[in-house]
Amino acid sequence: ALTEAQTTEIRERLGVTVEIEEGEAAVPSAIESFEDMTLVRDIMADIRYREYDKPSPIQAQAIPVILSGRDVLGCAETGSGKTAAFSIPMIQHALNQAPLRQGDGPYAIVMAPTRELAQQIEAEAKTFTRSSKGFRTAIIVGGTNMSEQRGALRSGVQIVVATPGRLIDHLQQGNTNLSRVSFVVLDEADRMLDMGFEPQIREVLMNLPKPHQTLLFSATMPSEVEALASDYLHKPVKVKVGTTSAPTANVSQHLEKVVDAEKVDRLVTMLIGEQREAMKLGQDMPMTVIFVERKNRADEIAELLNAENVPAAALHGGRSQGEREAALHDYKTGRCSVLVATDVAARGLDVKGVAHVVNLDLPRNFEDYVHRIGRTGRAGMSGRSTSFYTDRDS
Numbered sequence: 001a002l003t004e005a006q007t008t009e010i011r012e013r014l015g016v017t018v019e020i021e022e023g024e025a026a027v028p029s030a031i032e033s034f035e036d037m038t039l040v041r042d043i044m045a046d047i048r049y050r051e052y053d054k055p056s057p058i059q060a061q062a063i064p065v066i067l068s069g070r071d072v073l074g075c076a077e078t079g080s081g082k083t084a085a086f087s088i089p090m091i092q093h094a095l096n097q098a099p100l101r102q103g104d105g106p107y108a109i110v111m112a113p114t115r116e117l118a119q120q121i122e123a124e125a126k127t128f129t130r131s132s133k134g135f136r137t138a139i140i141v142g143g144t145n146m147s148e149q150r151g152a153l154r155s156g157v158q159i160v161v162a163t164p165g166r167l168i169d170h171l172q173q174g175n176t177n178l179s180r181v182s183f184v185v186l187d188e189a190d191r192m193l194d195m196g197f198e199p200q201i202r203e204v205l206m207n208l209p210k211p212h213q214t215l216l217f218s219a220t221m222p223s224e225v226e227a228l229a230s231d232y233l234h235k236p237v238k239v240k241v242g243t244t245s246a247p248t249a250n251v252s253q254h255l256e257k258v259v260d261a262e263k264v265d266r267l268v269t270m271l272i273g274e275q276r277e278a279m280k281l282g283q284d285m286p287m288t289v290i291f292v293e294r295k296n297r298a299d300e301i302a303e304l305l306n307a308e309n310v311p312a313a314a315l316h317g318g319r320s321q322g323e324r325e326a327a328l329h330d331y332k333t334g335r336c337s338v339l340v341a342t343d344v345a346a347r348g349l350d351v352k353g354v355a356h357v358v359n360l361d362l363p364r365n366f367e368d369y370v371h372r373i374g375r376t377g378r379a380g381m382s383g384r385s386t387s388f389y390t391d392r393d394s
Contacts, residue, residue, distance in 0.1 A: 002029045014057035018065075019238040027237050028064035031055070037063055040092055042131035047088070050127055056081030058241045063089055066215060071236040073229050074217040079350065079378030080241055083124045086110075086185050086215050091128050093183045093213070094135070094158045105153075105176045106138075106160045108183035111201060113191040115141040115163060115321065116328070120350055121187065122161040142166045143321040150175045164192065164200035171204075178204070182212045189218040189225050190367070195344070198228070205232045219374075220367050250377030251357075252384045260390045264304065267360055267388070271310050271338065274356075285310070285337040286355035291372050293361040295342055301360065302340045311336035317344050343368055349375055359387035 002010075007029040011018065018027050031037050033054055034047050055063065058076045065072055066089035076082045094107045110125075112118045122139040129135040138152040140162035146169070153160070153176040160167070160176065170176050184205070186192065192201060205214070214233050218225050229236060258266050271288065278285045292298050295318040305312035313327035313336045331339045332351055341349070343363065354376045363369050369387075376383025 011061065014060055015242050016057050016061045017238075017240045018061065019240075021235050024235055024237075027070070028068050030057075030061040031064050032060050038067065039088065040095060042095075043088060043092060043128055045131045046128045049130060052084070056085075058082050058239065059085045059088075061241075062086070062239050065237050065239060066090075066213070067092065069213060071213060071233040072215045073233060073236040073238045074215065075219075075221060075238065075240040076217065077219050077242065077374055079374065082217050083121055083187070084128070086187070086217065087121070087125050087128055090159065090183055090185065091125065091132070091135070095132060097158075097180070097182070100156045100158065100180070102156070104156060104180045105178055106157050107180055108159045108185070109167070109178075109181055109204070110159070110161045110185040110187060111164050111167065111192065111197075111204065112161065112187045113163065113195050113197065114344070115143060116324070116349065117188060118161045118163055125159055125161065137161065140166050140170060164197040164204065168200050168203060178207055179209060181208050184208060184212060184214050186214075186216045186218075186228075189216050189228065190220045190222060193222075193224045193228070198224070201228070202231075219371065222367075250382045251373050252382070253373065254384065254386045256386060256388050258388050258390060260392065263360060263388050263390070264301065267301070267358065268304065268308055268310075270358075270386070271305065272308060275310055275337075284334060287331070287351070287353050288338045288356040288358060289346065289349075289354055289372075289375050290338060290340045290358045290360050291346070291363070292340060292342060297361070298340045298342055302338075305338055305340070310338060312338035312340055315339055315341040315346065315349075317342065343372070346372070346375065350378075351375070352378075353381075354378070355383055357383065357385040359385065362387060362389055 010030045014030055016030060020027055058080045062072060062074055062085040074082060090108050097107045110121055112121055118139055118141050122137055125137050136157040137159040138157040140149050140160055142163060142165060153170060216229050216233060275285045292301060295316040298314040298316045302312040302314040313330050315324055315327050330336045357373050357376045359372060363372060373385040
């Protein structure tokens with residue numbers, strides 16, 4: 001076993017802090033290789049298949065703590081690898097349970113604020129269960145076919161990834177139940193509370209069998225999240241990576257003062273300039289996300305850019321599921337370089353290679369600003385942000 005000094009040295013190097021309630025047992029040390037984490041052979045095979053060479057800081061510390069059975073309050077930014085940090089031990093937990101019987105509900109439930117984030121989590125869970133024969137996950141979100149989801153749930157699944165509202169619908173209709181749940185994850189808890197899901201989350205947590213393990217991940221820790229954690233987490237270990245709520249260090253931030261009426265012109269000029277610059281160098285235009293305040297403004301800006309031959313797509317809650325997925329697909333595959341989005345639509349947006357975030361309309365609070373510019377400068381890459389502000393904002 002490592003000495004206390006070695007444990008502290010590893011945590012300091014990784015930028016991880018760990019807090020426990022007084023009188024609680026010591027927490028497992030961070031482990032800097034997947035091989036040393038006592039993971040089952042099938043999961044190790046999938047980690048190798050994914051070409052993960054070493055755990056990110058949140059993974060190095062959270063996976064050993066979660067595997068030890070403790071409740072965890074995880075404070076980590078998106079892009080830190082937190083999805084794998086809870087998915088890997090969740091799958092290991094599920095593999096250790098007695099087999100599902102006819103009519104059983106899942107072993108583990110993950111709740112997430114938006115459909116897009118839920119889809120990303122389920123995709124991740126699937127990659128770490130490639131080698132585990134007969135392992136099934138279900139995604140339970142609004143805006144998609146209820147009866148398809150009912151079929152999946154009733155045929156028996158080990159893990160359910162859901163948005164809280166739709167999960168409650170299925171529980172009320174008797175399509176699944178909580179009787180076998182022994183592992184539950186709340187991801188982006190701050191966002192779920194922002195979006196008004198607290199009653200649904202509490203309803204699920206209140207009705208879980210005892211004992212169960214609960215993990216709560218949140219990029220920020222407002223008092224509402226703290227209150228939820230103190231109500232439902234049992235003597236949690238608090239794992240924090242970096243400084244939460246500090247804008248990402250890898251993003252160079254630029255503020256530009258404009259007159260309100262000239263904001264859009266200035267944006268279009270800037271993007272056309274970047275497109276020309278890239279063409280001169282024989283490169284693609286840098287991947288850009290533009291944040292606006294309202295849905296109809298997102299559509300207007302995207303149309304305007306397309307008219308100027310800057311390929312753009314709009315992403316907001318007013319578009320159908322199919323349209324949102326098409327917009328994301330065009331953006332991820334490079335068919336368009338610019339995504340014009342509202343805050344809610346971009347929650348948990350995880351697209352590799354975003355180089356530039358533009359705040360055409362400033363967000364209402366600092367947390368949202370941090371979340372927006374955190375779409376770039378991820379996974380060690382550098383990024384930049386431009387925020388337009390007017391007299392009204394300052």
